[in-house]
Amino acid sequence: MSPLPQQLVVVGGGMVAQRLVEALRARDEAGRWHVTVLAEEPRAPYDRVALTSYFSGRDPESLSLGSPDLWGDPCVTLVRGRSVIALDLAARTVRSDDGTVRGYDRLVLATGSRPTVPPIVGADLPGVFVYRTIDDVAALRGWVEERSAGLDRPVRGAVIGGGLLGLEAAGALQALGTRTTVVQVGSHLMSAQIDLGGGHVLRRLITRLGVDVRVDAATARIRANDRGQVGRLELADGERIDVDVVVLATGVTPRDELARAAGLAVGPRGGVVVDEACRTADPRVWAAGEVACIDGACLGLVAPGYAMAEVVVDRLLGGSAVFPGADTATKLKLSGVDVASFGDAFARTPGALELVHSDPAAGVYKKLVLSDDARTLLGGVLVGDASAYAGLRPMVGRPLAGDPSAHLLPAGSGAGAPGGDLPDDATVCSCNNVTAGTVRAAVTEHGCIDVAGVKACTRAGTSCGSCVPLVKRLVGDELLRAGVAVNAGLCEHVALSRAQLFDAVRVTGLRTFSEIMRRHGTAVAGRGCDICKPVVASILASLDDGHVLDDERAALQDTNDHVMANLQKDGSYSVVPRIPGGEVTPEGLLAIGQVALDYGLYTKITGGQRIDLFGARLEQLPEIWRRLVDAGFESGHAYGKSLRTVKSCVGSTWCRYGVQDAVALAVRLELRYRGLRSPHKLKLGVSGCARECAEARAKDVGVVATDRGWNLYVGGNGGFTPRHARLLAEDLDTESLVRTIDRFLMYYVRTADRLQRTAPWIDEVEGGLDGVRAVVLEDSLGIAADLDAAMARHVEVYEDEWKATLDDPVKLRRFASFVNAPSTADPSLAYVAERGQVRPATPTERADPAVLVAGTTLAVRS
Amino acid sequence: MCGLDDLVLERGAAALVDGEQIALFRVGEREVLAVQQLDPYSGAQVISRGIVGSRAGAVTVASPMYKQVFDLRTGRCLDALGREPQDLRTWSVRVESDVVMVAADDLEAAAVPGTDGTDRTDGTDGCAGSAGSAGTVRAAAR
Numbered sequence A: 001m002s003p004l005p006q007q008l009v010v011v012g013g014g015m016v017a018q019r020l021v022e023a024l025r026a027r028d029e030a031g032r033w034h035v036t037v038l039a040e041e042p043r044a045p046y047d048r049v050a051l052t053s054y055f056s057g058r059d060p061e062s063l064s065l066g067s068p069d070l071w072g073d074p075c076v077t078l079v080r081g082r083s084v085i086a087l088d089l090a091a092r093t094v095r096s097d098d099g100t101v102r103g104y105d106r107l108v109l110a111t112g113s114r115p116t117v118p119p120i121v122g123a124d125l126p127g128v129f130v131y132r133t134i135d136d137v138a139a140l141r142g143w144v145e146e147r148s149a150g151l152d153r154p155v156r157g158a159v160i161g162g163g164l165l166g167l168e169a170a171g172a173l174q175a176l177g178t179r180t181t182v183v184q185v186g187s188h189l190m191s192a193q194i195d196l197g198g199g200h201v202l203r204r205l206i207t208r209l210g211v212d213v214r215v216d217a218a219t220a221r222i223r224a225n226d227r228g229q230v231g232r233l234e235l236a237d238g239e240r241i242d243v244d245v246v247v248l249a250t251g252v253t254p255r256d257e258l259a260r261a262a263g264l265a266v267g268p269r270g271g272v273v274v275d276e277a278c279r280t281a282d283p284r285v286w287a288a289g290e291v292a293c294i295d296g297a298c299l300g301l302v303a304p305g306y307a308m309a310e311v312v313v314d315r316l317l318g319g320s321a322v323f324p325g326a327d328t329a330t331k332l333k334l335s336g337v338d339v340a341s342f343g344d345a346f347a348r349t350p351g352a353l354e355l356v357h358s359d360p361a362a363g364v365y366k367k368l369v370l371s372d373d374a375r376t377l378l379g380g381v382l383v384g385d386a387s388a389y390a391g392l393r394p395m396v397g398r399p400l401a402g403d404p405s406a407h408l409l410p411a412g413s414g415a416g417a418p419g420g421d422l423p424d425d426a427t428v429c430s431c432n433n434v435t436a437g438t439v440r441a442a443v444t445e446h447g448c449i450d451v452a453g454v455k456a457c458t459r460a461g462t463s464c465g466s467c468v469p470l471v472k473r474l475v476g477d478e479l480l481r482a483g484v485a486v487n488a489g490l491c492e493h494v495a496l497s498r499a500q501l502f503d504a505v506r507v508t509g510l511r512t513f514s515e516i517m518r519r520h521g522t523a524v525a526g527r528g529c530d531i532c533k534p535v536v537a538s539i540l541a542s543l544d545d546g547h548v549l550d551d552e553r554a555a556l557q558d559t560n561d562h563v564m565a566n567l568q569k570d571g572s573y574s575v576v577p578r579i580p581g582g583e584v585t586p587e588g589l590l591a592i593g594q595v596a597l598d599y600g601l602y603t604k605i606t607g608g609q610r611i612d613l614f615g616a617r618l619e620q621l622p623e624i625w626r627r628l629v630d631a632g633f634e635s636g637h638a639y640g641k642s643l644r645t646v647k648s649c650v651g652s653t654w655c656r657y658g659v660q661d662a663v664a665l666a667v668r669l670e671l672r673y674r675g676l677r678s679p680h681k682l683k684l685g686v687s688g689c690a691r692e693c694a695e696a697r698a699k700d701v702g703v704v705a706t707d708r709g710w711n712l713y714v715g716g717n718g719g720f721t722p723r724h725a726r727l728l729a730e731d732l733d734t735e736s737l738v739r740t741i742d743r744f745l746m747y748y749v750r751t752a753d754r755l756q757r758t759a760p761w762i763d764e765v766e767g768g769l770d771g772v773r774a775v776v777l778e779d780s781l782g783i784a785a786d787l788d789a790a791m792a793r794h795v796e797v798y799e800d801e802w803k804a805t806l807d808d809p810v811k812l813r814r815f816a817s818f819v820n821a822p823s824t825a826d827p828s829l830a831y832v833a834e835r836g837q838v839r840p841a842t843p844t845e846r847a848d849p850a851v852l853v854a855g856t857t858l859a860v861r862s
Numbered sequence B: 001m002c003g004l005d006d007l008v009l010e011r012g013a014a015a016l017v018d019g020e021q022i023a024l025f026r027v028g029e030r031e032v033l034a035v036q037q038l039d040p041y042s043g044a045q046v047i048s049r050g051i052v053g054s055r056a057g058a059v060t061v062a063s064p065m066y067k068q069v070f071d072l073r074t075g076r077c078l079d080a081l082g083r084e085p086q087d088l089r090t091w092s093v094r095v096e097s098d099v100v101m102v103a104a105d106d107l108e109a110a111a112v113p114g115t116d117g118t119d120r121t122d123g124t125d126g127c128a129g130s131a132g133s134a135g136t137v138r139a140a141a142r
């Protein structure tokens, strides 16, 4: 071996290149190799699998892979923004597009694939995009934003191709506010992964997201509008679809051009042919990732690419690893639509048996493929509920314990493969090739005590994330076995989860913080902290509805709850009076306007159909409430972890399409649930017909009118991780609807974790949405009467917190600006004028008194 | 400054001393602690409105704005939530016959950074948030 390091050159700087360099640097301790990565994209390798998350506001940085230190390693050189244009096998050199020629001792082609552009006339028009790189999605987003700014209607989009990528792209377009149609040539969506039965159910689920689907639909041409941009799709059957943007997702083509030109063999459908060691016919040249044609096929998934990278590294270091075969299991990454396919999903094994459970109404299709003796799991398809995926996938090729059909029942119904059964050598995380044994050892041998630790230690669950539930279960089981209590505790003072604490407090009937801490807290419980105190306050509020400022409880509240207003960035507060259902009289509007005027408050209409008044000082809050209460308003609870608003459309009283009185229902619901304290904020919505103008399905509880009653959707969340609400029940009459919502909300209030919104809570309830349905509609736990009674008590004892405070001089003392100067305004507040109102001054503006306005220090006119 | 009864147990209150804002916390029947009212992370005068608690034995307050946690006795930032730790300035407080007093002579002492973290007067240690005003404020305590 020569004393100097040998030169390894990697062409392509994608996910597989990254893994290869990482593995090499981890294993080549002697520094035998210097590796140079030649990357065409202008950035270091990034997480292409998570590309779509770029739309949810994440910056390119958050897509970065592995440790950034890797690229600073002296044994590693990364050349960005340069493509390799020629490979000379005889001279052992590669040439880049800037003319640089580099020699190599060993070469790895990791050039991935390019999106296939179908030969359709018009596929090159402005507004037609592919979906492969950060630059692609950035351009797509820019286009949609620009188009939507110039249009007074939603942008219309189409995705050509209804596979994994097409559906992901459709979801992304939809999230950008585009009205989207998916055009699929084949008989059903995701035809490469799932069968026709699954495809039918999937189509219903996709349609429910508001995405139109055309199957058996070939695009004949793409026409331009009068500005030369994409304007219309023409399908082979004559249908025309008007579009402002098109995404092509019709598959990928391996980037084997360098190898072809150099005379290396390529596969029948492209791809550099390699043997089981990932080596080409030239012993100095390897190929790995999507560009490699191994066992006669190219693999469009990252897991086999990673496996190839590991094989190449092992070989470079003198090992004899071979490619273990591909795990082609996949899971659709589209929020609200669960689809997974694994193993022999199409039952191609001779004698294979198929076990199918299909419930199109509920939107669920599940199929297991078993060996001819119905014992060994060969593969499966899960649509609508893929919760069993993480547990079943590692069992492929192994006998299933018990009755296989039990695995098709909803999760949590007592069946499903528990983590404990999993053999140690079963792969749990196929992206990073981590076995159950490795996860267990992380706990037993490396001292990891939670999922985060195990993820960091083993890398399990750090790529696509679909195995995280299984990792969580394995870790939990292992900790339990080791006698370590699984730490679901809130903080150092309370070792219980919120749900456990709720139950404990309900049963013991304790009602003060000190008693609760003495009984249910840890040894150091004493004074609690900013985590457990508000939790206890919320639990107590749910259990007996005492006033939030009563006695000792006042000390538990977060400042927002403490002063019943929303803290803003400069230390002032905003005030939101309740406007139930968004219905307000002109007199009411005038009264609010007058208060805003008198106190110089910045006024803005909220997304929840009410009015937010900003810039109120602590000591002004009671006076402002007094004015609002006198005008007939009450607290809107905009500050609390509690019911916020019930948004509604105008419904059948005015709207020509409405089929039910949406406003009346919204007002009724808002008055019923006002003041209900919960683990996180709660929003409701009611629409008067299926056009859904109130966007109710973006709410925790969404009600949509039908000809026969109301459809009830639950679990819609905005925020960080937006989720569409899912259908809980159909065509309910008003009384059953209200009872069902009562139970749903109370069940959530009692059992959710701290700061857990309804969507993730539903995912965690045993059985998911089906489990929730069983509890609230079928009373499967026998707690319905209890939940009903709890809600009835909430409704009965509700009182307006603002009014109650105004009536109590002791509570009013807490609104002093300074103990030694109770009505002196905070001298640090400073405002500037903008668009006719005030806003907090920036630090630079503060320095210049000329731009400051008097703001809320205006004298009150009366 | 104020009467002991003006302060609610386990909660803070703001006080104004010569234009300087101080956050007072009544953490025991007769024990009151004082730190700067300015939250170094948001620049707003809000520390008194945070929740009082404990972390590993230390009496703490969590800023109501972005929830950083500070030791009320030393002013030290115990949990910066991923930001640069910035400490709070502290004042020593005496409670005499139910009257709360903040020591004026403390301000000179405050110019000398404390070292051991237990001295109640070591308020300036890393007190980046109070814009260099440490030692220049005159507290008219009584």
Ligand SMILES: Cc1cc2nc3c(=O)[nH]c(=O)nc-3n(C[C@H](O)[C@H](O)[C@H](O)COP(=O)(O)OP(=O)(O)OC[C@H]3O[C@@H](n4cnc5c(N)ncnc54)[C@H](O)[C@@H]3O)c2cc1C
Binding pocket: A011, A012, A013, A014, A015, A016, A017, A038, A039, A040, A041, A048, A049, A050, A051, A052, A082, A083, A084, A085, A110, A111, A112, A113, A131, A132, A133, A165, A168, A255, A258, A288, A289, A290, A291, A299, A300, A301, A302, A303, A305, A331, A333, A464
């Ligand atoms: C939106 C999206 C979602 C996906 N979701 C999943 C998923 O959920 N699960 C999954 O398993 N897979 C998924 N994939 C596929 C996965 O991203 C790929 O399998 C993986 O990135 C392949 O890695 P690679 O390194 O082989 O190719 P790439 O990551 O494509 O990297 C190849 C790189 O080489 C560069 N290159 C090519 N030719 C040259 C040249 N001549 N000179 C210099 N550089 C060159 C390219 O510009 C590119 O940067 C998804 C892909 C996309 C686009």
Ligand code: SF4
Binding pocket: A649, A650, A651, A652, A655, A656, A657, A658, A659, A662, A687, A688, A689, A690, A691, A692, A693, A694
């Ligand atoms: S949802 Fe229906 S009823 Fe309500 S405003 Fe829209 S069209 Fe009218």
